[in-house]
Amino acid sequence: MSTNPLIFEHSRPGRRAAAQIPRAVDDNALADLPAHLRREGKPALPEVSEPEVVRHYTNTSAQNFAIDKQFYPLGSCTMKYNPRGANKAAMMPGFLARHPLAPERHSQGYMECMHELQDFLKEVTGMEDVSLAPMAGAQGEFSGVAMIRKYHEANGDDERSEILIPEAAHGTNPATAVMCGYKVREVPVGKDGDVDLDALKEAVGPQTAGLMMTNPSTCGVFERKIEEIAKTVHDAGGLLYYDGANLNAILGKVRPGDMGFDVIHMNLHKTFATPHGGGGPGAGPVGVSKRLQRYMPTPVVGQRDNGSFYWKDTDELPDSIGHLSAFMGNAGVLLRAYFYAMVLGREGMIRVGEYSTLAANYLSKRLQDVGCDAAYPSRRASHEFLLTFARQAKHNGVTAVDVAKRLLDYNQHAPTVYFPLLVPECFLIEPTETETKEALDRFVDAMENILKEAKDDPDLLHGAPYTQPLTRLDEVQAAKELDLAYKEEGAA
Numbered sequence: 217m218s219t220n221p222l223i224f225e226h227s228r229p230g231r232r233a234a235a236q237i238p239r240a241v242d243d244n245a246l247a248d249l250p251a252h253l254r255r256e257g258k259p260a261l262p263e264v265s266e267p268e269v270v271r272h273y274t275n276t277s278a279q280n281f282a283i284d285k286q287f288y289p290l291g292s293c294t295m296k297y298n299p300r301g302a303n304k305a306a307m308m309p310g311f312l313a314r315h316p317l318a319p320e321r322h323s324q325g326y327m328e329c330m331h332e333l334q335d336f337l338k339e340v341t342g343m344e345d346v347s348l349a350p351m352a353g354a355q356g357e358f359s360g361v362a363m364i365r366k367y368h369e370a371n372g373d374d375e376r377s378e379i380l381i382p383e384a385a386h387g388t389n390p391a392t393a394v395m396c397g398y399k400v401r402e403v404p405v406g407k408d409g410d411v412d413l414d415a416l417k418e419a420v421g422p423q424t425a426g427l428m429m430t431n432p433s434t435c436g437v438f439e440r441k442i443e444e445i446a447k448t449v450h451d452a453g454g455l456l457y458y459d460g461a462n463l464n465a466i467l468g469k470v471r472p473g474d475m476g477f478d479v480i481h482m483n484l485h486k487t488f489a490t491p492h493g494g495g496g497p498g499a500g501p502v503g504v505s506k507r508l509q510r511y512m513p514t515p516v517v518g519q520r521d522n523g524s525f526y527w528k529d530t531d532e533l534p535d536s537i538g539h540l541s542a543f544m545g546n547a548g549v550l551l552r553a554y555f556y557a558m559v560l561g562r563e564g565m566i567r568v569g570e571y572s573t574l575a576a577n578y579l580s581k582r583l584q585d586v587g588c589d590a591a592y593p594s595r596r597a598s599h600e601f602l603l604t605f606a607r608q609a610k611h612n613g614v615t616a617v618d619v620a621k622r623l624l625d626y627n628q629h630a631p632t633v634y635f636p637l638l639v640p641e642c643f644l645i646e647p648t649e650t651e652t653k654e655a656l657d658r659f660v661d662a663m664e665n666i667l668k669e670a671k672d673d674p675d676l677l678h679g680a681p682y683t684q685p686l687t688r689l690d691e692v693q694a695a696k697e698l699d700l701a702y703k704e705e706g707a708a
């Protein structure tokens with residue numbers, strides 16, 4: 217398979233699509249822009265016919281790996297099937313054409329859906345209140361830690377300068393803490409995947425602002441000492457932040473609010489089945505305990521005594537950390553998640569947790585049976601689990617990335633690799649509840665074959681993939697010298 221040509225390679229001067237972009241009519245329209253910001257020449261746009269545009273994008277999309285084409289067990293990312301019904305609902309003209317600044321009386325239907333979504337998320341997380349404002353998991357984290365900061369400031373508790381983070385954490389956690397002006401102190405994780413409680417007890421103190429945790433952790437196991445951890449941090453005056461990206465495993469089973477967390481973000485684009493990937497749109501609502509309620513990001517949807525809905529903003533919540541974006545959150549993602557929650561209901565949520573856990577444990581057991589090493593063999597998987605290829609790396613010189621690349625030749629998307637950092641040569645595998653047993657078995661067959669190849673012909677794996685538009689890339693160069701801008705041949 218070769219790569220699709222760039223759309224610029226189809227370009228011929230004067231060629232146009234039928235649906236043309238209207239020309240600017242007023243020559244003075246840009247007169248207010250400073251001269252040095254104005255373009256002198258025409259932009260370098262491809263000139264192509266409409267069928268060429270359609271074919272170009274259709275062919276390009278077909279070269280992608282996607283959840284709509286293949287099994288996609290990317291750990292921590294919850295690449296479950298995105299129901300088409302949810303998409304259809306969000307695309308209803310009444311939703312789609314609503315301007316975010318439309319008057320409240322024109323938006324009652326939308327606001328009622330969002331009010332119900334807030335209530336639903338409160339119930340599944342056990343939190344006191346929910347704001348739908350954050351536009352991504354990382355933004356939810358930012359608003360959560362900003363609330364923790366405001367809480368300590370309001371108490372005149374100025375000495376609290378540190379956020380504790382277990383070493384298995386997602387990279388966004390320490391990044392968030394630093395963005396909010398905190399120092400990060402790492403807490404080690406023990407051999408069985410649980411946080412080292414003795415080390416935590418030593419680390420907490422009057423300097424502790426809070427702890428950020430994912431549970432089940434990114435080691436794919438449920439933190440068994442969570443109540444003791446919560447008590448340790450609370451006793452020291454710190455607050456608990458729950459990274460809810462792994463909510464899929466515990467839906468309908470346990471609630472972060474009941475575990476003692478003060479603030480949590482949810483990744484609706486993961487757990488609640490909205491399309492994501494490639495930096496696409498997300499939604500990272502935050503749930504808060506009573507003591508953080510007054511700091512919630514705005515706006516939130518409130519309901520008046522007469523039953524009508526309104527945007528509750530900083531005039532009513534003066535201690536709020538404020539707005540996180542120009543508008544009210546990512547409407548399209550929130551609507552899809554709302555639809556998903558309403559279709560599944562309470563019973564459905566419990567099934568999500570049960571089947572995602574069952575799929576992960578089935579896959580983990582079968583992969584171990586064909587010769588894979590689990591990172592935590594004594595533990596039951598949550599909705600995801602860790603394998604390590606440290607043994608293959610030592611004996612055959614075959615690394616996790618070699619196995620991952622070879623999987624592409626078997627038409628399987630590779631799992632998350634080299635994350636979390638504390639397990640060498642690892643795969644973090646998350647099958648999700650929407651895959652059939654046959655799909656899981658095909659993945660096991662592929663892995664069994666690859667393990668054989670690793671023994672018999674390690675060089676075959678070093679060169680993989682062979683069937684994709686591009687073969688093995690220089691990943692360091694791709695990351696360090698990323699160049700995505702098209703330049704006309706000969707142009708500087």
Ligand SMILES: *Cc1c(COP(=O)(O)O)cnc(C)c1O
Nearest residue numbers: 292352353354386388459461498
């Ligand atoms: C995905 C993820 C995040 C960040 O969420 P984004 O929406 O990508 O910003 C944070 N923590 C964990 C554990 C995640 O898997």
